[in-house]
Structure formats: C-alpha cells, structure tokens
Amino acid sequence: MKKIFVYFLALITIPVALQAQKDPIHKFAPLPYAYDALEPYIDKMTMEIHYDKHHRAYYNNFMTAIKGTEMEQTPMLKIFASISTQPVVLRNNAGGYWNHEMFWNCMKSNGGGTPTGKLGDAITSTFGSFDNFKKQFAESGAKRFGSGWAWLVVGADGKLFINSTANQDNPLMNTEEKRGTPILCLDVWEHAYYLKYQNKRGDYISAWWNVVNWDYVQQLYAEALAKK
Numbered sequence: 250m251k252k253i254f255v256y257f258l259a260l261i262t263i264p265v266a267l268q269a270q271k272d273p274i275h276k277f278a279p280l281p282y283a284y285d286a287l288e289p290y291i292d293k294m295t296m297e298i299h300y301d302k303h304h305r306a307y308y309n310n311f312m313t314a315i316k317g318t319e320m321e322q323t324p325m326l327k328i329f330a331s332i333s334t335q336p337v338v339l340r341n342n343a344g345g346y347w348n349h350e351m352f353w354n355c356m357k358s359n360g361g362g363t364p365t366g367k368l369g370d371a372i373t374s375t376f377g378s379f380d381n382f383k384k385q386f387a388e389s390g391a392k393r394f395g396s397g398w399a400w401l402v403v404g405a406d407g408k409l410f411i412n413s414t415a416n417q418d419n420p421l422m423n424t425e426e427k428r429g430t431p432i433l434c435l436d437v438w439e440h441a442y443y444l445k446y447q448n449k450r451g452d453y454i455s456a457w458w459n460v461v462n463w464d465y466v467q468q469l470y471a472e473a474l475a476k477k
C-alpha cells in the first residue's frame with residue numbers, strides 16, 4: 250500500500266518538477282498555453298509576436314553565439330554566473346532567451362489573486378502588505394528607463410527583494426550588484442505591451458497582475474529556499 254502511494258506521488262510530482270526545470274539544456278520550450286489565453290489583459294497578437302518572433306530570435310542568436318563552445322553543454326545558471334567574461338551579444342541573447350522562458354511560466358489564464366502559504370507570509374512580512382508589494386514592484390517596472398525587467402528575488406540570505414534590470418540582464422548575472430534567485434519577472438520592454446497599451450506602461454502593469462501564476466512563483470520560492 251505504502252509503495253503504491255510513493256509511485257502515485259512520483260507520478261504527480263514529476264510534471265511539476267519538469268515545468269520548473271528551465272532549459273535542460275538549451276531546449277526551446279513551447280508556450281505553456283494558447284496565444285489568446287491571457288486575453289483580455291495581454292492580447293493574442295502581442296503574444297504571437299513576443300513568443301514566436303522576439304523570444305525565438307533571442308534563442309536562435311544565443312545558440313549561434315555559443316556554437317562550438319563548451320557552453321553548448323553548460324547550464325544557464327552557470328553561464329550567467331560568469332557572464333561578465335562573455336561578449337555583449339551573448340549576454341543579451343542568453344538573458345533574452347532565459348528571461349522570456351521564465352516570464353511565460355509566471356503567467357497563466359485565470360491567474361492573479363493573492364499568493365498564500367509561505368510565499369504570501371514572506372511577502373507580507375517583507376513589504377508590509379501584498380498591496381505594498383504590488384505598488385513597489387509596479388514602480389520598479391514603471392521607473393525602469395528604456396527597456397528592461399522587474400524582478401522579485403530571493404537573496405543569498407533567503408530574504409525577498411525587488412529589483413529591476415536593464416536590457417535583458419537578470420539577477421543571476423554576475424554583472425548585477427544585487428544578485429539572487431528570481432521567482433517572478435515582468436517584461437517592461439515596449440514590445441511586451443505597445444500594440445494594446447501604446448505608451449501606457451502603467452496600464453499594462455496594472456492589467457498584468459490578473460495573469461500572474463502564483464502557483465509557479467510559490468514553487469520557485471520553495472526551490473530557492475531549498476537550495477539555501
């Protein structure tokens with residue numbers, strides 16, 4: 250009886266583990282939902298162009314940049330940990346590819362709401378309230394000059410912090426002053442919202458909260474803490 254339960258547990262755990270396992274190694278993953286799944290908050294055409302043109306181009310350019318090097322077999326986290334030694338073209342495309350892969354998973358149809366459990370508790374104790382967290386995170390994205398990302402990150406001390414990065418950089422890169430394990434990301438490049446929201450980045454960010462996949466963020470949070 251006990252053995253059967255363990256098998257059952259393995260069966261339901263494996264797909265979840267695979268979902269979180271980004272890029273093993275350098276595989277271009279399918280979008281985890283349909284292009285129109287995030288309507289009306291993020292429109293179908295934006296998703297089509299963003300995933301199939303922008304994301305794919307970052308991936309293809311990354312693969313070209315590492316061709317014939319040992320990085321063809323190197324985990325992304327290891328590449329990011331020494332990205333300062335790499336050419337800018339590799340850094341931009343490695344980040345562009347990996348950040349988007351995470352971004353798709355941070356969203357889902359019928360998402361939004363409020364995170365519960367340990368993540369909900371940590372957000373409340375770190376930022377005062379969930380609303381305060383949302384405000385600070387949105388500001389981080391809104392104030393990023395030009396193109397970049399907003400992140401919720403688990404630091405080396407296990408504590409949460411909000412950060413934003415320029416271009417396609419991310420908190421795993423050794424070029425960043427504040428490093429850690431990202432558990433939520435928001436793309437604030439104009440290509441992420443311009444078709445529907447034009448210059449109104451704030452409106453895009455407000456709408457985006459309705460598609461956040463908190464189950465996934467909670468999962469990344471648990472994994473980040475487990476690595477400490």
Ligand code: MN
Nearest residue numbers: 303436438441
């Ligand atoms: Mn993008």
